[in-house]
Amino acid sequence: MVKTNSDGEKMPARRNVWSPEEDQKLKAYIKRYGIWNWCRMPEAAGLARSGKSCRLRWMNYLRPDIKRGNFSQEDDETILKWHELLGNRWSAIAAKLPGRTDNEIKNYWHSHLKKRSKINTSSSMTISQMVKSSEVEVNKNDSPGIQDLLLCDALILPNMDATKGILMSTKMPINDISSSRTDPAVEIVQHIEENFSSSETSDQNVLSIWEQPFSFQDMCILETDPEFMVPATAMWLEEPMYPYVYLDTGYDLWID
DNA sequence: AAGGAGTCCAACCGCTGCCGT
DNA sequence: TACGGCAGCGGTTGGACTCCT
Incomplete structure (x- = not known):
């Protein structure tokens, strides 16, 4: 999240939030050269970031196939079902929901589905x-x-x-x-x-x-x-x- | 309107497994 | 076989936003 001042200008937040410029740099670099080595990529791309940070940003936010927006009822059911089977294996669950990231599903679980899951556990034998x-x-x-x-x-x-x-x-x-x-x-x-x-x-x-x-x-x-x-x-x-x-x-x- | 509590989400951290040497 | 580098994963945290009193 990027803070803005009263003039609408971007302010640096204390946490190292990605700026649109950084996003653009990373996207452009990956588009041109592909992903070859996360550790060395930041320097080559002119980013003052760790490889890990770049990877995370790409995986969770910049990838072209990321699906944004609300989770559907069907998505909820899928997450609940697979969480019941797999536990907190978010990446495995994310694989069942194309376009959704493990981080997103993890967050969504903790904020929305956790409570529902507790209620559901008594309903049927899995x-x-x-x-x-x-x-x-x-x-x-x-x-x-x-x-x-x-x-x-x-x-x-x-x-x-x-x-x-x-x-x-x-x-x-x-x-x-x-x-x-x-x-x-x-x-x-x-x-x-x-x-x-x-x-x-x-x-x-x-x-x-x-x-x-x-x-x-x-x-x-x-x-x-x-x-x-x-x-x-x-x-x-x-x-x-x-x-x-x-x-x-x-x-x-x-x-x- | 103010401010405290709760919620949400992006980002970070630390650990683990894989792979090449 | 051992080791080091790297990628991936899951838990945790920081901070903005929203709701409630």
Whole structure:
């Protein structure tokens, strides 16, 4: 925001607000040379800004595909839905709303939707709630890797054939994910939605998985099944090992 | 009209992951 | 494999604006 004095002249605000001239410089530079290196671009473009600041300004304000203006009812629903599924992964949510930035969605969430979300949470059973309703504790204090592992276990939930007591892996080939351009978390949720919504599995069956006897044999099936779904996140792929996982099912799992 | 409280949004900060060497 | 540089992300903050008393 640019302050103006009584004569309508621009005054420098204390916070480093971008002037129209700076915007113009950045736009012109990117238009001419493209984005090659944010760190070095400011100097080349004649801007007394950090690369980070330029990047942020471009991403959140100057990009030609930015959609400005009010959020529609549909946008609200989309944000609420994806926030319910993904949590505060604003960039992933923004990917669902072309033209909207993560910053904008984050702000809009905090100012408008947060309250609504609280009211809505009691209305219907969502996938994330089903995950929560299992007895897996995904604790905030757990390392991200552990959280991913627990989440992965939870993701197997929908394919549990509760009537037969057979655990079927969620057949999502990992190379599908690694080759994807979209956020892995988004894809996982989409995958669940597609497969789960089309299956005949009832809520009741889904909820029962953690009540099922979970034997060592189950673990063997999972490990020997060539299509056993490993967690799709980079965290899983990169972390060397989870020596010990506590599942609040009464079973402590050692992963060798 | 004044001013205090609340809201909104742009910008900043710090952390994390990726990638090249 | 280790390391450094860079980009991206989410949380936080500053300040203008709006509403209410």
